Amino acid sequence: MCLTRSNMNCGPRYATEDIICYKILYKFNKGIYCSPYMKFPYKLNERISSDFSFVSLPPVKMSPQKEYKFIRILTYFRQVNKGLHSFKYLIDANKFNNRFLGGTVMKCIIPKGSWYYEGRGDELVSDNIIIIEESK
DSSP states (O other), rough: OOGGGGGEEEEEOSSSSSSSEEEEEEEEEEEEETTTTTTOOOEEEOOOOOOEEEOOOOOOOOHHHHHHHHHHHOOEEEEEEEEEEESHHHHHHHHIIIIIIIIEEEEEOTTOOOEEEEEEESSEEEEEEEEEEEEO
């Protein structure tokens, strides 16, 4: 799953406050869930971090986590293909889940101080996320 330039609304932004979002996960055990594509384990109320992996023009050889402000000025982002994917709105997470995955939609937070990309529709890709609870 990736966020492509044709669908990218921004890149990257710094979260100045917590951002509520929704992520689709599969229940594995009590309080433990896993992601549908990478099978990465998530625990409730635990901060998960990930590096971004992206394609840019011109190619960038430095770490995006440390050099965002400079990269943002110098490059044209084409695709973000690694990070913590989520949905901006509950309704969109439910639609995607019902259509493709059949998992559990979880309420999450992209914590203040995180970097994130926003899709033109309902997608978010961030470098940090906290799974709060199953959505109601």
